[in-house]
Amino acid sequence: MNLNKYLNYVNFITRSTPDPALMGGKGSNLVKLAQIGVKVPPGFIVNVNSYKMFLEKSEYGEQIKELLRIDYKAKDVLPLSSNIKDLILRSGIPEGVLNEVKLSFEQIHENFGSEISFAVRSSASIEDSSQFSFAGQADTFLYNKSFDDVIKSIKECWASLFSPGAMLYLLQMRKKGIELSLLDIEMAVVVQEMINSHISSTLFTVNVLNNDKNSMYIISTWGLGETLANNIIVPDSLIIDRKDFKIMKEEIGKKKKKSIQNPERSGTIMVENDPFSRKSCSLNERQIQQICKLGLEIEDAFGSPQDIELAIENDIVYILQSRPITTLKI
Amino acid sequence: MKVIGKGLSCASKDEVTGELVYIQTVEDVINLFDTAEGKICLIEDAGTTTLGPILSDLTGIVCTTGSGGSHLAIVSREFDLPCIMNIDIDIEDLTQLNGKTGKISTEEDNAGILYLLN
Numbered sequence: 001m002n003l004n005k006y007l008n009y010v011n012f013i014t015r016s017t018p019d020p021a022l023m024g025g026k027g028s029n030l031v032k033l034a035q036i037g038v039k040v041p042p043g044f045i046v047n048v049n050s051y052k053m054f055l056e057k058s059e060y061g062e063q064i065k066e067l068l069r070i071d072y073k074a075k076d077v078l079p080l081s082s083n084i085k086d087l088i089l090r091s092g093i094p095e096g097v098l099n100e101v102k103l104s105f106e107q108i109h110e111n112f113g114s115e116i117s118f119a120v121r122s123s124a125s126i127e128d129s130s131q132f133s134f135a136g137q138a139d140t141f142l143y144n145k146s147f148d149d150v151i152k153s154i155k156e157c158w159a160s161l162f163s164p165g166a167m168l169y170l171l172q173m174r175k176k177g178i179e180l181s182l183l184d185i186e187m188a189v190v191v192q193e194m195i196n197s198h199i200s201s202t203l204f205t206v207n208v209l210n211n212d213k214n215s216m217y218i219i220s221t222w223g224l225g226e227t228l229a230n231n232i233i234v235p236d237s238l239i240i241d242r243k244d245f246k247i248m249k250e251e252i253g254k255k256k257k258k259s260i261q262n263p264e265r266s267g268t269i270m271v272e273n274d275p276f277s278r279k280s281c282s283l284n285e286r287q288i289q290q291i292c293k294l295g296l297e298i299e300d301a302f303g304s305p306q307d308i309e310l311a312i313e314n315d316i317v318y319i320l321q322s323r324p325i326t327t328l329k330i
Numbered sequence: 331m332k333v334i335g336k337g338l339s340c341a342s343k344d345e346v347t348g349e350l351v352y353i354q355t356v357e358d359v360i361n362l363f364d365t366a367e368g369k370i371c372l373i374e375d376a377g378t379t380t381l382g383p384i385l386s387d388l389t390g391i392v393c394t395t396g397s398g399g400s401h402l403a404i405v406s407r408e409f410d411l412p413c414i415m416n417i418d419i420d421i422e423d424l425t426q427l428n429g430k431t432g433k434i435s436t437e438e439d440n441a442g443i444l445y446l447l448n
Binding site: 074075077078164165168169171172176202204208209210217219228229230231232233234235237253307326327 | 338339340341356357359360363364373380382383384386387393394395396397398399400401402404407408410415416440
C-alpha cells in the first residue's frame with residue numbers, strides 16, 4: 001500500500017514527488033535521488049506541515065511564537081536561543097502528527113527489521129539556499145533507537161532552527177538588508193535508517209578548490225561523516241579526472257579520530273584511529289570509480305554540479321545528501 | 331614579514347591583510363559581531379564552528395584542521411573569502427597572535443600561506 005496518499009505530515013522518501021517547500025531542500029533532493037534509482041537509506045520526511053502544526057497546537061506553541069517575535073540583538077542570542085529550545089523540547093507533539101510519525105516509524109521497522117537505528121536530520125526551508133547558505137547550521141542526530149529517541153531528535157531539529165549560530169545568521173542578513181524573521185523559517189526533518197558507515201566521503205563533481213570543471217574533488221575518512229563537515233579532522237583528499245576517473249592527486253589526511261556509534265546509548269562517540277588507518281587512504285580505486293560514476297549520474301539528473309555526501313557500509317555506497325554547488329566561477 | 335603557516339587554500343585566491351583574531355566559542359563570535367570587518371579569524375580543531383554568521387564581514391579565515399569540503403570552506407567560497415584549511419602554524423599558542431596583523435596569499439597548487447606582518 002502506498003501510505004503517502006493518506007498522510008499529511010509525513011512523506012516517505014520512496015514513491016513521493018520532490019517538493020522543497022514541503023520537505024526542505026535536503027528532503028526534497030533525497031526523494032529525487034530515490035526516484036532516479038540511486039541507493040538512499042530508507043526513511044521518511046516529517047514535513048513542514050508538522051512543524052507548523054506543532055507551533056499551532058502544542059501546549060507551549062503560543063509562548064514559543066511570542067519568543068520568535070522578539071526583536072533581538074547579538075548579545076541576546078544565547079539566553080533567547082536557550083529559552084526557545086527549552087520550550088520546544090518540553091512541548092508535546094500534536095496527536096495527528098505523532099500518529100503519522102509513529103505509523104511511518106513502524107512501517108520502516110516492519111520492512112527493514114526492528115533492530116535498525118535512525119538518523120534524524122534537519123531540512124530547513126532556507127537551508128542550502130543559493131543566496132545565503134544555512135548548510136551545516138542545523139543539526140543531525142544519529143543512532144536513535146526507540147520511537148521516543150526519534151521524537152526527541154525531531155524536536156531537537158526544530159529547536160536547531162533557533163541555535164545561536166542560526167539566530168546570528170538572521171541578524172547578519174538584516175545588516176545586509178534582508179529582513180527575515182524567525183517566524184519565516186520552516187523546518188522539515190528527515191528520518192532515515194542509520195547507515196553504520198565504515199567510510200564517509202563527500203564528492204564535489206567539479207573541483208571547487210580551483211573551479212576546474214575537468215576534475216572532481218573527493219574528501220574521505222573512516223567512520224561516520226560528521227567529522228567531515230565540521231573541522232574535527234583532516235580527511236584524505238583526492239583530485240580525480242572527470243573523463244577517465246584517474247587519480248590526478250592524492251593526499252592522505254591525518255584522520256586522527258573517527259566518529260562511531262556510542263556502544264552504550266543513542267548517539268556517537270569519537271575514538272582514535274589506529275596508526276595504520278591514519279596512513280591509509282580510506283577509499284580504494286574501485287570505490288573511487290564507483291563513487292565518481294554515481295556522482296556524474298546524479299549531476300546529470302539534477303542538471304548542475306553537485307556536492308554529494310556518501311556513506312559506505314559493507315562495501316555498499318549510500319547517498320545521504322546531494323546539493324548544488326553554488327560557488328563555481330567557470 | 332614572516333611566513334608562520336602553510337595549508338590548503340580553499341576559496342578566494344585574493345591576497346588579503348587583516349587583524350588576526352583567535353576564535354574558539356560562540357561567545358567570541360557574539361563579541362566580534364559588530365566589529366568583524368577587516369579581521370582574519372584563526373580557528374583550531376574546535377568541532378562545529380559558529381563562525382558562519384559573521385563570515386561576510388571578515389577578511390579571511392585560517393583553520394588548523396578540516397579540508398576544502400568542510401562547511402567553513404563551503405561558506406567561505408560563497409562569500410568569496412580567502413580561507414586556508416588544515417594550516418600548520420609554527421606557533422603553539424595561537425592566542426599570542428590576537429591583535430597582530432596577518433596576510434593570506436595563495437601560491438601554486440592551492441597552497442595557502444599565512445604571513446605575520448608585525
